[in-house]
Amino acid sequence: MDERAALIEPLIPGLRRYARGWLRDAALADDIVQDCLERAVSSWRQRRGDPMRPWLYAILHNLLVDHGRRAPRRAMLVPIDTADEVALAVRAKQSDAIEHGDLLRSLDALPPDQKAVILLVSVEDLSYAEAAAVLGVPVGTLMSRLSRGRDRLAELMGAGARAKLRRVK
């Protein structure tokens, strides 16, 4: 029991952050993390020798994907403009806020596979092997998905910036 807490709890902040990368509704994201932790506790014995970090992130990732499949309409009910501010505790300077808004919108526009790799590697700092284990793909596939995802994200950001310039003119 103490062992479980010692292994799981240090990872909770990261798990919450990963869920928040997927969902703009902070309360909903936390609900899914809660579900993930309950599952981790109840299936503790099935873990066998699996390394802790990929095991937990995999449970969470699968719940998030399930949720996305089940409730695509619900997710769209959150208006993007308010979501940026509400969902993120970041309240930076005005210009930062705008850039962050663009970045979030571009991230949300990525295919889920690419978004998952980018968040797991760039934000959660999982190793390539760990991220590959979470998503159940070979490391090579993971790395090319990561590179494609990053290119796509840059394209989306570029498109957003161009649209803004046009509006200014």
Place this chain on the structure above:
Amino acid sequence: MTTPIGEDDLTAWVDDRLTAERRHVVELYLADHPEIATRLRQQQDQRTALRSLFGLIAAEPVPATMRIEAIAASRSRTRPAWFQAVAAALLLAVGFGGGWGVRTRTMPPQAGIGALAREAGYSYRVYASDAQRPAEMGASEKQQLVSWASRRIGSRVAVPDLAEAGYHFAGGRLVATPHGPALLLLYDGAAQARLAVLSRPMDIDKDASMVSTRDGDVQQVSWADRGIGFSVVAPSATTGLQPIAAAIRGQAATT
């Protein structure tokens, strides 16, 4: 001879995960390929921006409900209810003597119970699909909900424990029906599955045996005991609703 530069080297360069030696080789390559270098620098900036964007979230204090100790404790607390539920289900199974299946299929919903099931279906569609605020009072306000609802309905109500069936109490609210206020309890199961229990006093069908009904995307199991009607509602794909209904009936009989 060095191994040729691969996409994987470039990706690892962005993440700063190369050995010093390999990084040197990649940087020589980038010096010769400015467009690739620009692309990768942009990716690096993006990576930094993402980290700063999400960085603060990890610094937020973790909710108390996420403590592993709390989760483990709430699991072990539910164990007595598990025995109760199984015992109730067994008793019911014996009581019905296997005639259950025939009974539900041949009995048309009677007026009172039929109306109850319909009301339960309406409430379920409105509230169970609500991701933000399905309940007026959450699981933490269970006691207040029970005393308030008991007062409004004019009859003592209880919140059944369905943990062993994999559903935990998420909250409840009063809903309007043509027969006065009814209590709607919501339970969350695995993978966002939601179940609701509607209960209210019955004018007719004060005691009625269990009836299974199905209405489009939802299914219900409804019955009445000692003047209170119950209807359990779940998506029609949910299996095992009847044992859950039996457990609720058993728990209500002992309170």
